[in-house]
Amino acid sequence: MITPTPTREDAARLMRLATNAAVGAAVLMIGLKFYAYLVTGSVSLLSTLFDSALDIAASLVNLLAVRHALMPADAEHRFGHGKAEPLAGLVQVAFILGSSLLLLMEVYDHFINPKPVGNPEIGIGVMVLSIVITGSLILLQRHVVRRTGSLAISADSAHYSSDFLVNFSVIAALVISSRFGLWWTDPLFGLAVAIYIAYTAIRIGRQSFDMLMDREMDDTARARIIEIVRRHPSAVNLHDLRTRAAGQDRFIQFHLELHDDISLIEAHRISDAVEADLLKAFPGAEIIIHQDPQSVVERRQDLVAKMDQTRPGRSALLAADEERGG
Numbered sequence: 001m002i003t004p005t006p007t008r009e010d011a012a013r014l015m016r017l018a019t020n021a022a023v024g025a026a027v028l029m030i031g032l033k034f035y036a037y038l039v040t041g042s043v044s045l046l047s048t049l050f051d052s053a054l055d056i057a058a059s060l061v062n063l064l065a066v067r068h069a070l071m072p073a074d075a076e077h078r079f080g081h082g083k084a085e086p087l088a089g090l091v092q093v094a095f096i097l098g099s100s101l102l103l104l105m106e107v108y109d110h111f112i113n114p115k116p117v118g119n120p121e122i123g124i125g126v127m128v129l130s131i132v133i134t135g136s137l138i139l140l141q142r143h144v145v146r147r148t149g150s151l152a153i154s155a156d157s158a159h160y161s162s163d164f165l166v167n168f169s170v171i172a173a174l175v176i177s178s179r180f181g182l183w184w185t186d187p188l189f190g191l192a193v194a195i196y197i198a199y200t201a202i203r204i205g206r207q208s209f210d211m212l213m214d215r216e217m218d219d220t221a222r223a224r225i226i227e228i229v230r231r232h233p234s235a236v237n238l239h240d241l242r243t244r245a246a247g248q249d250r251f252i253q254f255h256l257e258l259h260d261d262i263s264l265i266e267a268h269r270i271s272d273a274v275e276a277d278l279l280k281a282f283p284g285a286e287i288i289i290h291q292d293p294q295s296v297v298e299r300r301q302d303l304v305a306k307m308d309q310t311r312p313g314r315s316a317l318l319a320a321d322e323e324r325g326g
Contacts, residue, residue: 011148018144018153019059022160025137026056029130036126039119040174048130048170051163051197059156090212093205097198104194111187120178127171134163166193217243217250221282225252228277234258234270236294252278253288260293267291 033049036042141157144150173189176182216222222243229238236257244251256274258267271289278287 011150014144014148015150015153018141018150018156021137021140022059022156023056025133026052026059029133030056032126032129036123040123042120042123042170042174042177045123045127045170045174048127048163048166048193051166051193052130054197055160055163090205090208093201093208097201104191111184120174123174124171127167127174130163131167134160134167166196169193211245214244217245224281225254225278228281229254229256229274232270232274232277234262235274239292250282250285251288252282252285253290255290255292257292257294260295 029052030049033045033052037046037049138157138160141153141160145154145157169189169192173185176185222241225241225243226238229235236259238254238256241254242252256271258270262270268291271291275287275289279285
């Protein structure tokens with residue numbers, strides 16, 4: 001059974017539900033883990049407390065960003081507000097790196113001044129409860145991602161999914177440290193979590209930077225666009241394909257090459273059909289198509305070829321782009 005595509009209002013409602021649930025779950029887990037850290041003194045448990053503090057900071061930023069990104073385009077923002085999502089991502093990076101640094105300092109102190117773990121049963125119980133809460137949240141987020149395709153919710157879900165491994169590792173550290181007296185396993189697991197948190201920050205930062213710099217959609221998406229356009233029986237080819245993303249929003253524009261002898265009305269009919277096909281593959285995308293007579297394109301290519309003879313150093317990037325149809 002194919003799940004129907006939700007309306008923009010339904011998608012907005014689902015995304016708000018997911019972000020509110022993420023904030024609520026993070027607040028609850030912070031309270032539980034803070035209590036567990038006070039009674040156990042475990043640095044690996046402290047690492048998950050930092051991670052949950054990160055979660056609430058990231059989820060709050062995400063909540064505000066999603067609400068702003070869902071605002072429709074207006075007179076001052078004709079392309080919408082989608083870049084609020086990558087901006088929020090950069091703010092999350094600052095939170096994550098700062099927390100990772102603080103955690104590394106705490107890990108270093110526990111290596112220099114070993115401290116036994118107390119009341120491990122309470123810590124293990126809290127971590128099991130955290131796994132249940134996190135799992136419930138992930139199921140909700142994945143449902144929302146399937147219905148809306150939200151990048152922000154998808155990234156948040158991926159982060160909470162990684163918490164599963166972190167929570168299990170803390171349980172392992174508490175068991176090994178308390179049962180076998182291997183005190184160094186507790187700060188060692190904390191160190192591993194700190195490194196992982198820093199890695200997550202770098203990955204989120206790169207994705208956010210690419211989106212803010214209007215990086216082209218990936219090669220698979222571009223190839224899909226070219227294939228859809230060329231599949232139309234009346235389309236000769238396309239050129240000057242340009243794409244970018246801003247949060248959930250996708251922007252696609254290109255020149256559509258058509259036969260010389262068709263009417264303007266027919267050209268627009270073909271263009272509308274191509275746009276409809278593209279929207280099936282890229283729902284909600286903003287698509288701009290410029291129609292070009294085939295002969296005009298051929299004359300332009302002849303002119304470029306003549307210019308190449310006088311300037312043979314044309315960039316390989318331009319040649320490759322034309323070869324792809326872009």
